[in-house]
Amino acid sequence: MDLRRDAFQAIADPTRRAILLLVASQAMTAGAIAANFDTARPTVSKHLQILAECELLKQEQNGREIYYHINAKKMKEVADFIEPFRQMWEERFNKLETIMKTHKTK
Amino acid sequence: MDLRRDAFQAIADPTRRAILLLVASQAMTAGAIAANFDTARPTVSKHLQILAECELLKQEQNGREIYYHINAKKMKEVADFIEPFRQMWEERFNKLETIMKTHKTK
DNA sequence: GTTGTAGTTAATATTGGTGTTAATAAAAAT
């Protein structure tokens, strides 16, 4: 069977989503990231590994510390999947807006 | 039994993403959907169940047939998560554009 | 009522992912 290791699989886990939002504001070390969660450090480390493997995070060694940077562009894969659906729900919204406008002008 | 049941988990599976894209164009019965895949019908049925549970699909009974409709608006949950990251990668693009403009005007 | 079709549910096997503790690696501080 396939070993699914893509952005969709990565953001399926709530802890990983929290890590991404946390790192989005600024690059952080694994320890600093783990400090924000109840789970043990190796567990966070594994999540970071998965996120790095999916290229949602980039590692940057700085002496003995490793900084994790966000790679926002990789989210585009997910965004591209959602785009057609976004068009669907916005189309419906626009229709509703048009109806409301015609009501007002009456 | 099944714990994590949200839109993120739902779209983590490639088969489910394919189902969503398939049903997006028009509502279909479970059999018609299953005909598009190699997997057995009960497997597709379970995927449909999960998608319905997450409210990405809506069921509509019509005699003995059950039609599955897309619920595009539910994708907004995922879109909302991605939005801040989208701003990040577009901001970088805008910066680049600004630099290129200043180069031109020189 | 019996037959055929649409679809789900049950029971089961297998694989994948999460999380823990313990061991290991590497760099800074003393």
Place this chain on the structure above:
DNA sequence: ATTTTTATTAACACCAATATTAACTACAAC
């Protein structure tokens, strides 16, 4: 050089998810 700090890898247990076949329910047509 030894200790401390930072972080990953290893070994293991456990739960969740995917998939299959077989059995079951519901509806329609005859």
